[in-house]
Amino acid sequence: MLLEINPQNPQPRLIEKVVETLKKDGVVAYPTDTTYGIGCSIFSKKAVERIYLIKQRERKKPFSFICADISEIARYARVSNYAFKLMRRLLPGPYTFVLEANSIVPDLLLTKQRTVGIRIPDNRICLSIVQALGSPIVTTSANLSGEDPIGHPWQVEADLGKQLDIVVDGGELTADVSSVVSLIGDVPEVLRKGVGDVSWAER
Numbered sequence: 001m002l003l004e005i006n007p008q009n010p011q012p013r014l015i016e017k018v019v020e021t022l023k024k025d026g027v028v029a030y031p032t033d034t035t036y037g038i039g040c041s042i043f044s045k046k047a048v049e050r051i052y053l054i055k056q057r058e059r060k061k062p063f064s065f066i067c068a069d070i071s072e073i074a075r076y077a078r079v080s081n082y083a084f085k086l087m088r089r090l091l092p093g094p095y096t097f098v099l100e101a102n103s104i105v106p107d108l109l110l111t112k113q114r115t116v117g118i119r120i121p122d123n124r125i126c127l128s129i130v131q132a133l134g135s136p137i138v139t140t141s142a143n144l145s146g147e148d149p150i151g152h153p154w155q156v157e158a159d160l161g162k163q164l165d166i167v168v169d170g171g172e173l174t175a176d177v178s179s180v181v182s183l184i185g186d187v188p189e190v191l192r193k194g195v196g197d198v199s200w201a202e203r
Contacts, residue, residue: 031170032121035149036142064117092122094195
């Protein structure tokens with residue numbers, strides 16, 4: 001089901017409709033500051049399993065998740081002073097930061113090294129959803145594993161709509177991805193170059 005939400009001023013009643021779906025183990029597609037993502041509550045094991053099936057994704061590749069702000073990141077991951085200052089400068093923005101996970105993070109979202117990827121996209125719709133839910137949501141591009149990301153909500157609906165509870169229409173986006181940077185240790189490591197500028201990490 002396509003649900004059109006104003007990208008500049010997300011309507012609270014429509015955000016609440018998405019949140020109620022997430023609270024009932026729902027899986028939704030939503031806009032980010034790069035492309036469309038698929039997500040659910042990180043605490044819904046049933047919904048996370050559904051996303052693995054929808055994307056046809058290998059179980060050894062855990063999903064990243066979206067937090068509402070940096071203080072929420074600190075609840076779910078170990079954030080050094082260096083990482084805090086860096087994220088405060090760059091977020092919200094098109095970055096996924098890899099950090100050491102805290103014990104609150106469900107095992108399904110952890111790597112073998114017990115690290116997690118965390119985003120705060122510069123997009124009012126998805127941040128409104130996370131804020132209203134009160135906990136993070138899974139983020140993974142709205143496509144089958146190995147295929148190109150999808151920037152058109154109607155294309156997400158056409159390709160995956162039957163397997164999703166809601167497809168949020170937040171307008172046309174790009175098919176780009178976020179830059180992924182590990183902040184484990186004292187020196188940042190660029191794991192994937194995407195939209196976010198990573199020249200600061202390559203000096």
